[in-house]
Amino acid sequence: MEKVLEVKDLHVSFKTYGGEVKAVRGVSFDLHKGETLAIVGESGCGKSVTSQSIMGLIPEPPGKITGGQILFKQRDLTRLKEAELRKIRGADISMIFQDPMTALNPTIAIGEQIMEGILQHKSISRAEAKKKTIEMLNLVGIPSPQSRLKQYPHQFSGGMRQRIVIAMALVCEPDVLIADEPTTALDVTIQAQILELFKDIQNKTGVSIILITHDLGVVAQVADRIAVMYAGKVVEAGTRREIFYNPQHPYTKGLLNSVPRLDLDGAELVPIPGSPPDLFAPPVGCPFAARCKYAMEVCDRVYPSKTHMSNEHNVDCWLQDERAQNMLAMMGR
Template identity: 75%
Template sequence: MLSVRDLEVSFKTFGGEVQAIRGVSFDLYKGETLAVVGESGCGKSVTANTIMGLIPQPPGRIRNGKVLFKNRDLTKLNKRALRDIQGVDISMIFQDPMTALNPTLKIGEQLIEGLRTHHKVSRTEAKRKAVEMLSLVGISNPEERLKQYPHQFSGGMRQRIVIAIALICEPELLIADEPTTALDVTIQAQILELFDEIQRKTGVGIILITHDLGVVAKIADRIAVMYAGKIIEIGNKREIFYNPQHPYTQGLLNSVPRLDLQEEELKPIEGTPPDLFAPPEGCPFAARCPFAMEVCDRVYPATTQLTSQHTVDCWLQDPRAQAVLS
């Protein structure tokens, strides 16, 4: 469905050029959920916004790469062509549902706007579809709810409305940018179950951007681990959780509280991410890695194919590095 190849995105600032995305490649298949995880500032949201065509140019610049959706390179399309895809074939759920909704418009107006713009249906038909979508996302009494404003809904219900807006044109690809970050754990569980139910009913492919590994464990099929603008490891859920190969992935998992290990202490990852104004030539995690070798600072490692779905960028996979591990 989607193929991202060697994507590079930078932003010009007064302090220099920030190299936010530095050669990202991945694929997404129909009906699959791909989770993109990593700490703040690693490039997750920039990747999502680039796919959606929402990078302002300038100050942003797509320096290299392709975003192929149904064999069309989205990076080469003009604004008019992108608008025919945005919200129709590809939709996005943004981080904060309150700022994603217009506080001065009723929910009904915001739901039917995209539908009437892209599909040219009557207002009656659009309202019927809006009621249907609110029911799908679990909002009771949808006919009356259409007449209300965003401030009359709770945080969890606003998030459901944002999901309904994203799905009303029946997209093939849904990008969810940290959709559960501001919600309590009970509402989080409801939203994740909603994603699962919608995917079963519609077959939509989902890119889930998050830093919450608990969310990932719940619904992801495959996981891409990002660090300093690069995908450093990617694999299915079992491979990443039970057989992580990159030291950064291992550090992420070790820093998550576990209820089955009462006496274990959390192990934070020491240090800070590299400066993306002048990113390192070698592995960006080398300065924080307990297994770093001299070559790690100078040369970026080649991608190692561990299984059909599991790849990792790490010098520890080189046969010559076994002496370091032993």
């Protein structure tokens, strides 16, 4: 499959009064044309910082991309000037932020807000921009779009506002859409509608989607591949089926065990004990070792090498190392 985006060994830090926070520590992944890649993990694991790095939205100072590459159409986005990034941002790569109310200007009609993006990036007339806006509102399921162009954000429900934000992100027909926790502020029924909308839009436009979320229930419905992040690193990555039915990292298993299951009557949620490590001084070994019931002496001392379970599935865990597997086989486990 054609690669639309490649993130290679990305490092992002933030300078604070307390020291340097190493928020992203060597993240790598690919995004293919027409697929949905979900990046999952707890709050503070670095997933939103990764997405903001792709968009060129890391505030400098205090933030800084200290290493790695973000390749889009053979161009390294980390080396582009702000003026060059502005041409790409919104036109080729768009982002949907967490809260639709903060993404929309309450003092400007929604038609004007959507048209602003088209007029900035496309050489078309206002009449053509208006026509495109109506088409996009229709695509995302806003009823009677022409009559609602002059309405303001407060005149729409939360679910409708999220649809408008999606329309804004897609109006310039980007190659990549980044959705950062797009269903967090919505109730369950609206969440399902928005996720169905993502799949429908992807089928119609072929856009590649990066879905940032902590909710594995969301991931199960829409993701083709999943990258599990912990303490600034991707600790496991694979297809949706591999991650859900054959998870290998103890953290991934912990996330899955903490999701409510309707198919298991009376099943209890199992929380992951402990807290994530302090990223002012990240551990030299596996960052999950302090919370892992399977941790070995080597886990604290050396970061595990990547083990390839299949062509698409890899994990950073000493338990999957060939030497550990041989030892477990000798012990009859």
